[in-house]
Amino acid sequence: MATVIITAQADDLAKWEAGFQTHVDLFRKYTATSVRYGSTDENELAIIWEVQDPDVMLSQLELEETATAMEFDGIRRDTVKVYVVDKVIDL
Numbered sequence: 001m002a003t004v005i006i007t008a009q010a011d012d013l014a015k016w017e018a019g020f021q022t023h024v025d026l027f028r029k030y031t032a033t034s035v036r037y038g039s040t041d042e043n044e045l046a047i048i049w050e051v052q053d054p055d056v057m058l059s060q061l062e063l064e065e066t067a068t069a070m071e072f073d074g075i076r077r078d079t080v081k082v083y084v085v086d087k088v089i090d091l
Contacts, residue, residue, distance in 0.1 A: 001033070002054040003085040006047045011074035013039050019073035026069055030057040054084050 010016035020037070027035060031052035039045040051057045060066060061082065070077060 002051050004049040004051055004054055004057055005083040005085060006049070007079075007081045007083075008045055008070075009076045009079040010039075010043050010045055011076065013043055013045065016045065016073045016075065019069070023069050026060075026065060029065075030060045032057070058082070058084075 017039075027049075030049065032049050033052060034050035035047060037045060037047040049057065067077070070080075
């Protein structure tokens with residue numbers, strides 16, 4: 001299992017969230033097993049993905065199906081940042 005974090009800005013958070021929740025079948029193609037998300041008052045959002053294979057997810061993010069979903073949801077593509085979390089500090 002791996003963790004991937006995506007941050008971005010949306011044109012409208014309510015529209016984004018309503019659309020985002022309809023993409024479950026797409027998320028399964030990412031090998032996602034869990035998705036958590038949150039946002040700020042400035043229309044910024046962060047999504048935490050637990051995925052079985054981060055390479056598969058990264059390749060899926062490049063496909064037209066993902067671009068179409070992001071456009072439908074009002075994501076500003078030029079603000080998208082992707083982080084594969086691969087370091088741990090045990091406390």
